[in-house]
Amino acid sequence: QLLFREYRKDSGTGPRVGIPRGLLVYDYAPLFIGFLNALDAKVVLTSQTNNAIMEQATELGYTDSCFPMKLLHGHAAMLKDADYIFYPCVIRLGEKDGDENQKYSCPLVQASPFIIRNVLDLNERLLIPIIDFSRGDDDVIKNLTDVARKMGFSGREGKEAALAGIKSQRRFEADQAALGKELLEQLHRSDQLGVVLLARSYMSQDAGANLGIAEKLAQLGVVPIPLDFLPLESVNAKDYSDRPYWYYENKYIAGATITASDPQLYGLWLTNFGCGPNSFVIHIVEDIMGSKPLGQLEIDEHAAEAGIVTRLEAFVDTIEGFARSAGKHEAPRKEDIYRKAFPPVIDTTKTFIIPRMAPHIELVGALLEGSGFRAVVLPEANEQNLLYADKVTSGVECLPYRVTLGDFLRFYYENGTDMKNIEAVMAGAYGPCRFGKYALEQIKILKDVGIDLPIRTTVSNNAYRDTEISPRFARLAWKGCVAIDSLQRSLWRTRPYEKRPGSADELFDEYLGRIVGRVRKKEEFDDVLRQANSDFKSLIDPELPRRPLVGINGEIFLRSNRFSNQDLVRECEKAGLEVVVSSMGEWMKYIFYRHVEDAVRDRKFLKALISYMIKRVWEHDEHTVIKRFSELVDVREPSTEEILRWTSQWLSPKCGSEAVLSIGSGIEWMENPKFAGVISVMPHGCMPGGIVAAMSEKFSALYRKPWINLTYDGFVESNNLTKINNFAEVLRFCSQAI
Numbered sequence: 220q221l222l223f224r225e226y227r228k229d230s231g232t233g234p235r236v237g238i239p240r241g242l243l244v245y246d247y248a249p250l251f252i253g254f255l256n257a258l259d260a261k262v263v264l265t266s267q268t269n270n271a272i273m274e275q276a277t278e279l280g281y282t283d284s285c286f287p288m289k290l291l292h293g294h295a296a297m298l299k300d301a302d303y304i305f306y307p308c309v310i311r312l313g314e315k316d317g318d319e320n321q322k323y324s325c326p327l328v329q330a331s332p333f334i335i336r337n338v339l340d341l342n343e344r345l346l347i348p349i350i351d352f353s354r355g356d357d358d359v360i361k362n363l364t365d366v367a368r369k370m371g372f373s374g375r376e377g378k379e380a381a382l383a384g385i386k387s388q389r390r391f392e393a394d395q396a397a398l399g400k401e402l403l404e405q406l407h408r409s410d411q412l413g414v415v416l417l418a419r420s421y422m423s424q425d426a427g428a429n430l431g432i433a434e435k436l437a438q439l440g441v442v443p444i445p446l447d448f449l450p451l452e453s454v455n456a457k458d459y460s461d462r463p464y465w466y467y468e469n470k471y472i473a474g475a476t477i478t479a480s481d482p483q484l485y486g487l488w489l490t491n492f493g494c495g496p497n498s499f500v501i502h503i504v505e506d507i508m509g510s511k512p513l514g515q516l517e518i519d520e521h522a523a524e525a526g527i528v529t530r531l532e533a534f535v536d537t538i539e540g541f542a543r544s545a546g547k548h549e550a551p552r553k554e555d556i557y558r559k560a561f562p563p564v565i566d567t568t569k570t571f572i573i574p575r576m577a578p579h580i581e582l583v584g585a586l587l588e589g590s591g592f593r594a595v596v597l598p599e600a601n602e603q604n605l606l607y608a609d610k611v612t613s614g615v616e617c618l619p620y621r622v623t624l625g626d627f628l629r630f631y632y633e634n635g636t637d638m639k640n641i642e643a644v645m646a647g648a649y650g651p652c653r654f655g656k657y658a659l660e661q662i663k664i665l666k667d668v669g670i671d672l673p674i675r676t677t678v679s680n681n682a683y684r685d686t687e688i689s690p691r692f693a694r695l696a697w698k699g700c701v702a703i704d705s706l707q708r709s710l711w712r713t714r715p716y717e718k719r720p721g722s723a724d725e726l727f728d729e730y731l732g733r734i735v736g737r738v739r740k741k742e743e744f745d746d747v748l749r750q751a752n753s754d755f756k757s758l759i760d761p762e763l764p765r766r767p768l769v770g771i772n773g774e775i776f777l778r779s780n781r782f783s784n785q786d787l788v789r790e791c792e793k794a795g796l797e798v799v800v801s802s803m804g805e806w807m808k809y810i811f812y813r814h815v816e817d818a819v820r821d822r823k824f825l826k827a828l829i830s831y832m833i834k835r836v837w838e839h840d841e842h843t844v845i846k847r848f849s850e851l852v853d854v855r856e857p858s859t860e861e862i863l864r865w866t867s868q869w870l871s872p873k874c875g876s877e878a879v880l881s882i883g884s885g886i887e888w889m890e891n892p893k894f895a896g897v898i899s900v901m902p903h904g905c906m907p908g909g910i911v912a913a914m915s916e917k918f919s920a921l922y923r924k925p926w927i928n929l930t931y932d933g934f935v936e937s938n939n940l941t942k943i944n945n946f947a948e949v950l951r952f953c954s955q956a957i
Contacts, residue, residue: 221394222424223264225252225387231261234370236305236346237298239335240265241291242328243309245420251305253387254363257380258372263301265294268427272297277520279338281913283904283930286491286519287421288327288334290428295335303370305346306332307362308871311353312466318678319462322353322469323651325496326876326906333870337914346370349873356385399448406442406483412538413442414514415449415478417504418489419467422518429489430524432516432531436487439535444484446474453477459503460558460659464650468500475507479550485538487514495906498615499656502663503558509551512537558659560647560676567591569642571675574626575599577779578707578731579803582699583644585739586692594644597626600782604629605933611664617653618902618933619776622783624661631670638672647676652876652907690833692741697807697837699738701844702748704802706730708852709755711788715797716763723758730754748847756851765797767950768854770888772801772881773900774908777931779803784900784931790940791898794947799854799894801884804841805862809880811837812859857887865890869914878910885915889922895950896925898943903932925949 222245236255238244244251248264255262265272272293279296280289291306298304310329313322323329332347346369348362360381367377406413414436416423423429423445433443447470454473456463463469478484486508490497505513514534516527541548570593573583580596587594604625611628612621627643648655658674665672706727714723730751737744769791777783778800791798811834818827838858845856857865862883863872869886872879881899888894899915901908912928919926927946929939 221391221398222248223252224391225249225256226262226264227256228264229261231256231259233258233260234302235263235300236260236303236370237263237295237301238265238305239291239294239298240267240425241294242287242331242421243307243312243324245424246312247307247309247388249391250384250388251307252384254380254384255305257383258367258370258376260370263298265297266427268293268425272427273520281334281909283493284909284913285327285493285495286428287419288331288909289520290421290425291331292335292338295339295341301344303344303346304341305366306335307348307350308332308874310349310351310873310875313352313469314355315353316457319464319649320457320469321464321650322466323464324466326651326874326878327495327909329651329874329876330870330878330910333874334910334913337869337917347871349871351873359385395447396450399445400450402442402444402448406444411440411442411483412542413444413481413484414535414538415444415474415484415486416446416489417471417474417478417486418446420445420447422489422491429518430522430527432487432489432527435528435531436535439531441485441535441538446470449474449477451477458553459507459556461560462558462647462649462655462659464655465496465500468496471500471504472507475504479508479511479548482542482548485512485514485541487516487534489516489518492517492519493904493909495617495653495904498613498617498904499653499660501613502660503556506551506556509548511548512541514538558663560645560658560662561642561673563644563675563677566642569593569640570595571642571644572597572627572630573644574623576623576776577803579700579703579779581731581735582696582703582738585699585735586696587644589692589739589741597630600626600780603633604782607632609933611668615904616660617904618783618931619774619780620653620657620660621933622776622780623657624664627661627665627670627672627674628668631672638670641672643672643674645674645676647678649678694836694840695738695741695743698840698844699734699744700807701804701841702734702744703731704804704856705748705845705848705852706734706751707802708799708854709751709848711798711800712851712853713755713758715766715792716759718758718760723755726754726758745843748844752848752851767796767895767947768893769796769798769896769898769946769950770801770885770894771798771898771900772884773898773911773929774877774902774905775801775803775806777900777902777905783902783933784929785935785939787898787900787929787943790943791947794944795951796947798898801880802856805856805859805880805884806877808834808837808841808859809862812863813875854891854893857884862887870910874910876907876910878907881907881911882914885911885926886918889918889924889926894924895953896927896946898927898929898946900929900931903930905930 275296276289276293279292309324311322312324336345346366348366363381364377436443451473454476456469456472459472478486572595575597584594584596600622604622607628608621608625645658658676662674710723710727717723733747734744788798815830865886866879866883870882885897888897899911915926
């Protein structure tokens with residue numbers, strides 16, 4: 220009632236503007252409704268989730284999307300009669316607390332308006348202001364004003380309406396805090412137990428989606444308490460993690476801390492199948508709760524009311540028994556909970572182990588060795604990686620996390636090495652994907668099983684410039700990265716047509732070793748590349764016809780790691796295809812692009828200038844290296860700017876996940892007559908991959924080329940092989956028809 224109190228059905232004389240009651244509407248309804256009311260729009264708010272909405276959600280939503288994402292489809296589908304549908308893209312949900320605490324919404328939530336626009340053909344009817352609350356009220360006002368103009372209002376009217384919406388939101392937040400304080404005071408004056416719903420607002424407050432959990436808890440004699448009713452601002456999430464970069468992660472950590480310390484409060488973790496952030500955050504919440512009971516429920520479209528009731532009854536019995544027990548709950552020590560990765564300051568007395576994601580990782584080892592450190596690039600992953608990792612993980616974490624954790628466990632168990640002088644090196648990030656959590660949780664798991672392995676990370680948010688590698692050496696490594704990208708493209712161009720099987724792989728390995736050897740010695744390698752083009756070209760049988768060319772993109776670790784993607788490139792070649800895989804350099808260039816963009820946005824102009832100059836030098840080096848391969852590799856890789864231009868037709872480039880690259884590169888391939896189709900790959904539950912998969916069906920129909928999505932979870936199965944072979948058969952049939 221408090222959240223939607225400003226909604227007045229059938230009021231307003233302006234355009235009919237629909238608001239789908241899903242996702243962040245449960246956080247920002249006062250802002251959205253207050254803004255539209257001030258414009259005198261006729262606001263149409265969908266009902267709580269019901270059977271009709273659920274049916275539409277199941278029919279329209281991407282199969283592997285989380286339940287709340289599917290529900291947004293269902294709610295939006297109910298607004299067919301609205302002149303406009305208002306649903307913002309919200310990047311950050313609060314003010315940043317340093318680079319490490321970005322307050323991000325999850326990638327799927329960021330992309331959600333663009334997904335429903337694509338799937339439901341909403342086009343210009345869907346109004347999507349890009350809101351980043353870390354930029355302050357002025358930025359919010361500007362973006363809302365732009366939306367008001369699209370509806371025909373003046374800039375002044377839009378600005379006044381935006382201010383009215385912000386006031387409504389602040390009033391709601393103050394009233395909510397007061398109501399929460401009053402409820403907790405009442406609880407403490409009684410002998411009742413309170414159950415804090417550790418859930419996102421769009422699950423805890425939508426009774427139609429959560430099967431009326433709050434009402435059921437009340438019927439069982441406990442007091443249900445929304446997470447936002449707690450004084451969350453009293454807890455600093457950075458006391459528990461060095462990078463709590465999701466907004467709701469901050470809330471969960473604060474809520475769990477308050478709940479664990481209050482003898483009358485207990486937590487109920489309410490989540491959804493496939494929730495990416497929750498698959499990592501649950502571990503720190505469990506650690507904070509310690510021995511205190513924590514209920515856990517997973518809700519989706521298949522949840523049955525009877526099963527929910529049974530589990531709630533068991534949970535209430537458990538907490539009542541715990542409350543009656545004589546023993547006092549002792550909170551775990553903060554130092555036993557705290558998640559922290561080690562900075563990339565490297566000790567020359569240590570040996571550094573590095574997971575082998577792709578051939579490029581040999582460069583990282585060479586960089587370290589060339590700088591005077593001892594480095595070991597680990598062997599390629601195999602089934603043992605997952606055998607070790609799956610014993611100590613929950614099964615909901617993403618595949619690259621499990622594979623790299625398995626690398627460290629395998630090194631320990633199979634080498635019997637004294638780990639005293641061993642450290643690991645991993646890349647990292649400050650969100651919004653789960654990747655930034657890898658090192659933190661791996662350190663914790665390894666410690667829990669008795670392995671003390673420091674993992675040093677650098678982060679993409681600062682373009683990996685915290686590594687203390689000299690600019691000259693970093694430039695040489697970049698040229699090495701581009702050279703290996705070009706060698707891989709030469710390999711993929713050659714291998715399907717080689718005269719002698721295996722000759723292309725042998726030549727690739729030879730050139731890889733020579734380049735890595737030069738980088739290790741800090742020497743240039745231009746002379747090494749002079750013959751590469753002609754050497755690869757000489758391996759091709761000119762009598763063999765050219766195969767259909769397919770682009771492979773997607774999650775960077777998965778597309779690059781042969782074990783994780785079950786040797787996808789070779790399987791495509793076996794099926795009669797030639798492939799191009801998005802390069803490692805594509806990601807590096809994007810990181811530098813964002814680094815410059817962020818510096819300009821934050822008005823750090825000296826930093827922006829330095830980054831821009833480095834970017835230009837690296838672009839020159841890239842061009843110099845690629846030119847060596849131009850006769851053989853006849854497909855040009857687009858620049859970051861070009862990729863993002865392709866992306867911007869479908870998804871805002873401000874949604875800063877790998878999805879912006881996969882969509883842009885995929886569209887470029889669909890537009891390019893040299894390409895016959897696209898394959899996008901993702902680990903099971905990957906949020907950026909889910910964005911691409913949800914939108915790609917429309918791309919296939921638009922361009923009349925197949926675009927398939929392959930999901931990998933580490934189990935050897937035939938489904939993806941069947942998809943690849945069917946895909947290849949379709950391409951062969953189409954080429955024959957032409």
